[in-house]
Amino acid sequence: MNEDTPISRQLFSIPNLMGYFRIILIPFIVWRYVTAETITDYYIAAVIIGISGITDFLDGFVARKFHMITKVGKALDPIADKLTQGAIVIALSFRFPAMTALIVLLVVKEGFMGIMGLIMLRRGKMLDGAKWFGKVSTAVLYVVMFLLILVPQIPMKAANGLILLCGALLLFSFISYIPVFWKMAQDS
Incomplete structure (x- = not known):
């Protein structure tokens, strides 16, 4: 299977089914976290995020290893990533007010990425794929979100420090993508 395989196939x-599964997990993650009353509830939310993360790794691995990279998968994977990240960050913002700034930064960065992606797509x-700085930013965001859910009794100062780290890396990633798109625009 490759990019030329009919869309219906x-x-x-398998990698795309894993992507759909990640999207299906989102309401379960949010529900379990937002309604958590015990430490066990938070642990269950963290386990569901862990399953989503493992599935994210596996869908890319399987796609590359078994030559199952598809156009659908190239679109589906980042959509599943962004929906998962956005939902978890919004859920965490109910407990950690500093997350609100991260939400704004995520919306601005992903809005920029989406608009520039569409503009470049129209130009052929x-x-x-994601650049190293985007991958690092995403990985740290997932680790921090996982920690904030797994350790609900974390001191607010420590949580804010982790959120600040995510914000700094997200901003660095956003700024680093600007010249990438600029170069793409110049080459057209």
């Missing part, structure tokens, strides 16, 4: 590839170009 691409929809049900496409960003060739």
Whole structure:
């Protein structure tokens, strides 16, 4: 299976099924966290996030290893990532007010990425996967979100420090993508 495989077959590839599964997990993560009353409830939310994260790793691994990279998968994977990140950050903002700034930064960065991606797509170009700075920012965001859920009794100062770290890396990633898109625009 590859990008030239008919869309109808691409929809049900194993990596894409894993992407759908990650999207289905989102309401369960949010519900379990927002309604948590005990430490066990928080642990269950963290386990569901862990399953989502493992599935995220596996869908990319399987797609590359077994030559199942598809156009659908290239669109689905980042959509599942962003929906998961956004939902968890919003859920965490109910307990950690500093998350609100992270939400704004995420919306601005992802809005920029989406708009620039569409502009480049209209010009027949496409960003060739996430860059290292985007991957680092995303990985740290997931680790911090996981920790904030797994350790609900974390001191607010420590939580705010972790959120600040995420914000700094997210801002760095956003700023680093600007010249990438600029170069793509100049090459067209």
